[in-house]
Amino acid sequence: MLVALTSGARFVKGLLQSASSRYQKLSLIGKALIWFILFFYLCSAAFIVVVTPARIAQFTYDFAQDIRHLSYGYTILIIIMIAVSFPPFIGHTTLLNLFGFTYGLRGFFPAAFGSLAGSAIVFVTLRIMFSKRLRSWTSTNEKWQALEAVIRSRGMPLIILIRVSSFPPWAWSNSLFASIAPVSLFQFFMATWFTLPKVMVYVFVGSRIARLSDGEQRNHMDTQTKIVNGLLVVGGISISVLASSLVYHLMQKEIKRLHDSPSERDELAAEALEAAEEAPLLGSDSLSSP
Template sequence: MFLPSVRSPITQLKRVSNAITARYSKLSFYGKALIWFLALFYVCLVAAIVVITPSRIAQALYDAAQSLRRQKFGWLVLGAILVVVCFPPFIGYSTVVNLCGFTYGLKGFFIAGLATLIGSALVFTTLRLLFSRRVQRWTSTSEKWQALETVIRAKGLPLIILIRISSFPPWVYANALFAGINSVSLLQFLVATVFVLPRIFLFVFIGSRVAKFSDGEQRHRMDTQTKVVNGLAIAGGILLTIIASSLVYYLMQKQIRQLHQSALERDELAAEALEASEEAPLLQSGTP
């Protein structure tokens, strides 16, 4: 009973690894050069952090966050940034949500939650209105996308919620994914997005705990027990996020593959379409 559940993540990991290797091999010279440039950039970034020291960097970030908090419309700036990063191809959604907690503590949840709902609705409406013809042209030639639409139409809101609260596909890909599926209405999309709020609270909570360690004055005032409790709270929040995301992703894939009304081949195509969400029609290059 336990062995299949152990093999499933390992099999999934192998599939992802093989897919990444295959995609890398298909890249042009410039594409591969970009990958290596990014790898070098992150190595240099880590080296800079070690040289400058994490405590100095953390203190500088904390001071900047407090300066933003003292601004009358600082919350609006963070909210606007969060709305923008909901649009593809921007990245950094989770980081900005953490920053809401880092800057405003647990009150940052209200900023992050409201901005997430507004940003998601804007992305869905904008992409659906501007690229509807392009989506129809693309989906008419994609068996995977047609299979995914069929499965989502059959499963309805429960599957939409599972996909939405899963950490995979990534946030911007998920926004474009649902905007490109005609069987998903704006109301269903917003209801599913509401279920993301507990995960947002976790990110905000982690950010608020990290802020306490980032400020040297607060850190020095903490006794050993308080530091341990705060450290465990951060680690526990991260661990809970990983476990919940993995569980939701597993349930999501299980729901897709257990649709009795459809053939096994179509279920597999739907799962593959979801895993290749960066190939969604609204993220492809070309004119609308």
């Protein structure tokens, strides 16, 4: 338990350091956008307090039921899932919760399909669109050449470890792998399968939240049932956090091992992993023409 808490603390510290570093690199417009987003979230929090969480939860539940009763409801959510798999969009985790919120545990199958299909489509699209730029960039970047060499030699275990890591986020992880030439579509697709347990957890959490969001269902629940459902939600989130912390810890061990290696190639590869935002498809101008 202590190891898990320590890993969790390191995970949070790493995220904060990464966020601070990225913020300092932003332009004035970028920093203004960050503050606008924070202001938006503060306004959203105030809105929730004024309207009350119960009314918002009921509205969300009713809307989810409207989607559920549509014959093409699955299709709508899958299309949105594919869209948010492209950088710079976010919302993959929220959509996984929405699948569970709308369809219960049955939502796992369309959520898994949308995740697999979306990541594969992003991978192929970015590879085709930026192939010339990718070759040009990697030919002049020693760190990225070293990372490609290490991935080529380590193969699937390292690819899977990077893929299931919580950093970078889903859409940016798709872009990162599209930037690494030695990673084939088949390898990337197979590694993505290892993220499905996490998909299942988020869908499960969404399904439990749905039961607590509907006033009619809540009224028919006794106190013990409400507590059990609440504990299941907290437990699901805790499992996800602990799993992410463990993977992050393993990822840091791999980077440290590369740093400690006498090979200069491994050292450069570790630096490339630590600075993944330098990837040719992850930079601020990544969506500009090649």
